[in-house]
Amino acid sequence: MKQHVRVKWYCLFVVALLTALVGVPSQSAQAQSAARPEIRFAGVIRVVPAAPDYPLGVWQVAGQEVIVDAGTRLQPRSATAAVGMWANVTARRAADGALIAQHLVVMPAEIRIKGPIGARPTEGNVGEWMIAGQKVTVNADTRISQRGAALEVGNWAEVFADKTADGLLALRLRGIEYQEDVEVFGVIESFGASGWVVSGISLTVVTDTLILGAPAVDLLVQASAALQEDGTLLALRLKVAAHTPEGLRQPVSFDGVVESLPERGLIGQWVVSGREVIVSAATVVNQAKGLAVVGSQVHAVGWQADDRVIAVLIVVLESPTPGGRFVRFRGPIEQLPEGGLIGDWQVAGRTVRVTENTRVASTRYAKVGAIAEVGGMQAADGVVTAVWVKIAPQFGPR
């Protein structure tokens, strides 16, 4: 009996020892793997494994070799990726330095532009359009939607396009509401201190341009820009689709409550749930859901600089200011306040209240009779507190 018990204990000991030898390192490896920061980037696919191994093997995306193995979540699985398409990669770096893809999303190589329609064919939709200062060809295969807005000169459109030898060919074109800034989403073809080229579209870069992420050729980038009088695009923000844990300018995003704002206007230092947030002229402050005031709940996106956050985007989620609805409209300036731009304007028959927080673009064109686009919160009494005002000729027909 005693011997039997002894054997039992011996077996348990052996099992425990084996568990310790095999199980513990495995758990430790898992813990290390879980703790290892993710690398995320999106760019052009240059190498895809050939059949019959596809999708397993080495891919090259935005100049980086990425290993796709059985553990990689590939989306979509039903279609085969091809060289020239785009991919969004989430990966971890193995001990030997190799990038192991955890999630890889294959996307069509479609350039996206949101901007004002400067010109369009007079009859039908087929022909040459000018959208955000770019020539875009619409053919019989282009899909059109005017659900969001009519595709008229002066209105805004979003185009999904292929880059061809002849320029941009529209695959889909849809009318959208007036926006504060032009947007371009495409591939970084070149970048420098004074200008970037994104999918063939030139963007002027100045010292005030906010650049989030480290640029590289073949990475994707979302650019916000202002359309200049000469038809060029001035980059306000360049958000590169790349995040490496060891890189400079670590991206950060968080939700919080605005505890303090600059004394005048929105530019300067904010405190959001105890964190210092620096807002510059290039920061987007999206107030479509409510005005930015102390007590507003916001979503902030930017990068960490020491103990401060340099904000690229702030979205007001909720505001304690009295309710209203966000409106956007366009029309002639009928009246301006005396002695400056702050005060009540009359635009297209509506009272537009311009405050220190209002962003007014192209102020030098502000005069009675000029055409203005307005985005702002309309109160019950009909007065629109302007979030932004843009004055021709920054947009529309020239």
Add this chain to the structure above:
Amino acid sequence: MGKQPVIAWLLIMALVVPPHFVSASAAARPGRGDGRVICGERLINGGFEQGSLGWSQSSAAGHDLISDFYPRSGAWAAYLAGTNNADDRLSQTITLPANAISSILTAWWAIATEEPEVGFDRLTASVLNADGELLADLWTADSSAMVNVWAPIEADLLAYRGRTVILRLRAITDASNPTDFYVDDVSLLVCAPMQVVYLPMMTLAR
């Protein structure tokens, strides 16, 4: 009794195939009963190639929700919302066989949006009872998703076997910055054991 003409009963296996069960290639998988399972599509016109056939639609703004603007495959897809204060719904009534052993809903969706990285606008796939009361939300997408990427949905509807229910897609947008929601290639693949039916056969006496 032994000299009596033998009355034989001939056993015939007959397959009773539920409506829309057309997937021959998916059949003959091991299962219960005689060991065979047959699978078939329960949704009508899940790719929207036949317009609104099989679907009922309502749109707060009065839009036709079947569109050729952005199909994932074929020439047509569902296009919900795209305006402020949208409340667009597409629904189809389905009956799930009581003996179903699996019932998987799949679909693909994509968005285009003016929202700034925040999920203010939503698309929800739900199951309602025959009276239109909500039984469950199966899945929700919102405007914070990656633009222009078709993503898959998968949901298990086996809990509703033996019932007639309504599958509903509903898109809601708020008062500013609208979102387009596109849906295509909706499928409800139901698998059930093949039914074995014994039919009596008359045999002539000598």
